Amino acid sequence: MTIAYYIEQNHKQVEVPQEILYYCDYYTLDSNREDLRYLDCVYMNMGYYGNDSKTLKKMRDEFFSKPLPVFE
Numbered sequence: 001m002t003i004a005y006y007i008e009q010n011h012k013q014v015e016v017p018q019e020i021l022y023y024c025d026y027y028t029l030d031s032n033r034e035d036l037r038y039l040d041c042v043y044m045n046m047g048y049y050g051n052d053s054k055t056l057k058k059m060r061d062e063f064f065s066k067p068l069p070v071f072e
Helices: 018-027 036-045 053-065
Strands: 004-011 012-015
Touching: 004 036, 018 036, 018 053, 036 053
Parallel strands: none
Antiparallel strands: 004 012
16 A cells, blocks of 8 residues: 655645655665655656656656665
8 A cells, every 4th residue: 555645836735656756765765755855856756846757757767677676
């Protein structure tokens, strides 16, 4: 079961897609979901910083297509 995660954009609650949450969970490994680094990752991948959404999607797809190690 997944828990919905919301961020605020223009004084409205916006649900973050699970794909972005999984990516940011892995990318910001040691931060919790309230840390600025995690929120920055979420906002960037939601496209709120003016980044191209197609490029961000391609970046996440490439990330998830590689096998992730169980042990490092």
